[in-house]
Amino acid sequence: RVSAGQVKYTFSHDAATGEISGSTAVDVQYEDCPDDLAATFKALHPDRADAIDEHLVGDCDRDLFDYLNEEKFLVPGRSKTKYLDIAEDDGWTFVAGEGIRFLPPKIDDEDADAEFRDLIGAGCKNDDGTERPCIVRRYCDSCNRETHRDIYYKRLTPIPPFEQVYFLDLFLNNWASTPANKLGVDFELYSTYEDALAGTNGWTYCNYDDKNVGFPRDCGPTGWAGNNWNSYFSNNASANHHGFYVEKP
Secondary structure, eight states: OOOEEEEEEEEEEHHHHHEEEEEEOOOEEHHHHHHHSSHHHHOOOOGGGGGGGGOOOOOOHHHHHHHHHHHTTTTOOOOTTTOOOOOOGGGGGEEEEEEOOOOOSSHHHHHHHHHHHHHHTSSSEEESSSSEEOEEEEEEOOOGGGSSHHHHHHHHHHOOOOTTHHHHHHHOOOOEEEEEEEEOEEEEEEEHHHHHHHTTTOOOOOOOOTTTTTTEEEEESSOOOOOOOOSSSSSSOOOOEEEEEEEOO
């Protein structure tokens, strides 16, 4: 609302030229309307109350959304299974990743593997208080199957020593069945963290042993599911944007 005070008029006469000039000044104050703008206008101008309706649209959210999209300022929506923020505070330690989740492992293979094993063996617990290996998680933004966007690897048997297997590389580049990495015997796979904890709805199919093909090759919830494996040597599959995480105790 605009409030105007007294209007002041000033006139000047130039004796040399005979010209007369004038000016006006007014004290203007801006303040919020006691009600909304439309109600205030109608109260002050009851004789033309409907005039304000031609200039107000009411709820601006839809108009604002349309305008910003026309100007390409907004991204229309966000996938429920892509671009998830995963942080330490969420209970997951970031280990390695590619693409938009880029994080290379340590240069020294033995150091990288030792760190990975320490995270898995950090002492996560079952509901009854017994210790279990911490769960490995792969989150894949670019995987073309919804079932492979989020996978949980639950270890069942002891991990063989580094002299027998570079365990981190088994996930990154060389998904192998030996030593001691068979579905249903040495590990289980799940599509949700809740299922992994409860041991429900586990995956039923896995294959392995294709050089430079990493996790999880063609493993799937109910059968063969190709082209969703990752590799740090090859980009022939769709998992080029992914990250590996380990559950925190």
